[in-house]
Amino acid sequence: MTRSWDGAGHALCTSWTGALIAVAPSLYRYGNRTFLQRSEGLGAENRSMHRRESFHCGAILSLHAFADSITLRVRSRLRVIFSTFTAVSAIVESMQPIVSVTNLSKTYASGFQALKNINLAINRGEIFALLGPNGAGKTTLISIVCGIVNASEGSVTVDGRDIAADYRGARSLIGLVPQELTTDSFETVRATVSFSRGLFGKPKNPAYIEKVLRDLSLWEKRDSKIITLSGGMKRRVLIAKALSHEPRVLFLDEPTAGVDVELRRDMWKLVRSLAASGVTIILTTHYIDEAEEMADRIGVINGGEIMLVEEKTELMRKLGKKQLTLQLETPLSALPAALAGYGLDVAKGGNELIYTYEGDGGRTDIIALLKALDDASIRFKDLHTTQSSLEDIFVSLLRGNQ
Numbered sequence: 483m484t485r486s487w488d489g490a491g492h493a494l495c496t497s498w499t500g501a502l503i504a505v506a507p508s509l510y511r512y513g514n515r516t517f518l519q520r521s522e523g524l525g526a527e528n529r530s531m532h533r534r535e536s537f538h539c540g541a542i543l544s545l546h547a548f549a550d551s552i553t554l555r556v557r558s559r560l561r562v563i564f565s566t567f568t569a570v571s572a573i574v575e576s577m578q579p580i581v582s583v584t585n586l587s588k589t590y591a592s593g594f595q596a597l598k599n600i601n602l603a604i605n606r607g608e609i610f611a612l613l614g615p616n617g618a619g620k621t622t623l624i625s626i627v628c629g630i631v632n633a634s635e636g637s638v639t640v641d642g643r644d645i646a647a648d649y650r651g652a653r654s655l656i657g658l659v660p661q662e663l664t665t666d667s668f669e670t671v672r673a674t675v676s677f678s679r680g681l682f683g684k685p686k687n688p689a690y691i692e693k694v695l696r697d698l699s700l701w702e703k704r705d706s707k708i709i710t711l712s713g714g715m716k717r718r719v720l721i722a723k724a725l726s727h728e729p730r731v732l733f734l735d736e737p738t739a740g741v742d743v744e745l746r747r748d749m750w751k752l753v754r755s756l757a758a759s760g761v762t763i764i765l766t767t768h769y770i771d772e773a774e775e776m777a778d779r780i781g782v783i784n785g786g787e788i789m790l791v792e793e794k795t796e797l798m799r800k801l802g803k804k805q806l807t808l809q810l811e812t813p814l815s816a817l818p819a820a821l822a823g824y825g826l827d828v829a830k831g832g833n834e835l836i837y838t839y840e841g842d843g844g845r846t847d848i849i850a851l852l853k854a855l856d857d858a859s860i861r862f863k864d865l866h867t868t869q870s871s872l873e874d875i876f877v878s879l880l881r882g883n884q
Contacts, residue, residue, distance in 0.1 A: 578642075579603035580731060580762050581627065586636030588622055588786075596622040598786045600636070604731075609753065609763040611777035611794075613770065619786040620766045621661065624733050628658045640731060654682050657724035657732040659717075667709040671700055671719055674708065679726035694722050697752060714745045721752070731762045738769060750776055806837040806848060808855075808862040818858045824851050835862075 581604035588597040597619050604610050614620050625631040627638050629645055629652070638645045643652040666674055676691055695701045698718045703711065708719060717737065724732060734753070738746045746769075753776055757763050767773055773780060773794075780797055782789040790797075813832035824847070827836040839847055855862070 578606070580606040580641050581764070582639045583623075583627070584637050586623070586626065586638060587634050588619075588626060588631065589634045596786050597626075597633075600783075600786075600788055602781065602788060602791065604762060604764060605779070607757065607760055607762055608778040609757050609765065609776050610779050610781065611773035612764060612766045612781045612783060613773055614766075614783040618783045620783055621735060622786075623783070624658070624735055624764070624766065628656055628733060629653050654727065655730045657727070657729035659720050659724045659732070659734045659737050661736045668707055670705050670707055671695065671711075671722070672704040674719065675722045675726050678723040682727035684727050690728070691726065694725050697755070698722050699748065714742060718745075721749075725756075729761065731764065732756060734763065734765045734767075736766060736768065738767070738772065746772070804839055805868045806839070806851075807866055807868070808835040808837070809833065809864040810835065811861040811863050814860070818860070820858050821851075821854055821860075824854070835860075 581602075583600055583602040586597055586600040586602075587595070589595045600619075600623060612620050612623070622631060626633050627640070627645065629649055640652040640655050643655070645652045669677075672691065672695065675694065676686070676688075679687070679691065692701065695704055698721060700715070700718055700722060703715060708716060711719065721734075721737065738749055750772070753763055753765070765773065765777065777794050779791065780794050781791045807829075810833055814828060814835070815832060817826060817828055824837060827838075828834070829836055837848070837851060
């Protein structure tokens with residue numbers, strides 16, 4: 483940043499100096515020309531004084547022109563500097579986490595510790611999936627960030643605003659879709675969504691409310707009372723209420739629980755479009771395939787503690803396993819000694835051999851295995867590979883933590 487400003491300053495000085503050198507000869511020429519035009523018919527005794535006056539007049543006019551030129555150059559340079567500064571600021575801002583949780587703990591009056599020293603950073607614009615079994619602390623964590631539950635220790639900031647010190651500012655940046663269907667049953671869809679927007683001090687914006695309702699396929703139901711809607715439609719209303727005040731961060735706490743397959747797909751599509759528009763999504767779900775389908779990063783929480791936070795693709799690469807299954811032409815009664823070092827499992831009464839290997843480094847071992855099978859005169863008629871799903875990894879993590 484310092485070098486950029488130094489470079490811009492040097493360029494400005496160079497431009498001004500060049501402009502001054504370029505305009506200096508014109509000062510003399512302009513003054514001399516003015517003198518010749520006005521001195522005709524004057525006596526010799528007045529010509530000297532008139533020459534000085536004419537030169538001063540030309541100099542003043544030339545200096546005005548010079549000042550205009552410098553002003554244009556300065557404006558041009560400042561536009562470049564400010565645009566560079568704005569771009570750098572945007573880059574720096576995008577690198578900062580939009581939600582930062584530091585040393586967060588929660589102990590209830592009963593003595594139950596729901597959260598234990600949680601540290602978590604959510605990146606701007608990402609889809610983050612928080613996975614965990616029932617009672618792991620997912621909802622408690624979300625409730626603290628959203629200002630519904632008070633933390634026992636630690637701090638949380640949302641886009642730089644502390645949720646305790648600047649509650650209103652932080653809360654205005656957050657939208658929450660809770661698990662429970664808590665809506666005003668006798669109110670219309672449009673009225674309840676508009677009311678939610680007003681709670682955050684936002685001015686009326688019928689066009690925006692219409693857009694949200696259309697995106698959620700609720701526009702046709704805009705004047706229907708909520709009590710008349712199906713469970714899936716009511717959940718859509720909850721999402722519309724959460725989006726009504728145009729939040730930067732959206733928490734979805736089990737958003738597709740109890741909804742049909744079609745609505746789940748519609749919600750996935752909506753979540754992707756929101757993320758593409760710059761909204762940060764934090765998703766909790768029991769549907770592991772949902773997290774695998776949508777999330778950029780995965781966090782696993784269990785017993786009130788964060789077990790891991792990892793990029794989804796990196797998590798699959800590190801912890802995922804692959805299996806090569808060979809269907810044999812002739813059943814094996816026992817595994818030959820030459821194949822003992824490969825960790826093979828004999829399955830289906832000796833008709834299959836299963837070779838399990840890590841996601842990254844199995845290719846050379848597979849080649850060696852196939853050669854060893856050929857040397858042992860073991861023939862196979864078919865083979866196929868399978869890979870661990872995110873659900874397999876999740877289950878193995880929880881079992882390993884027990």
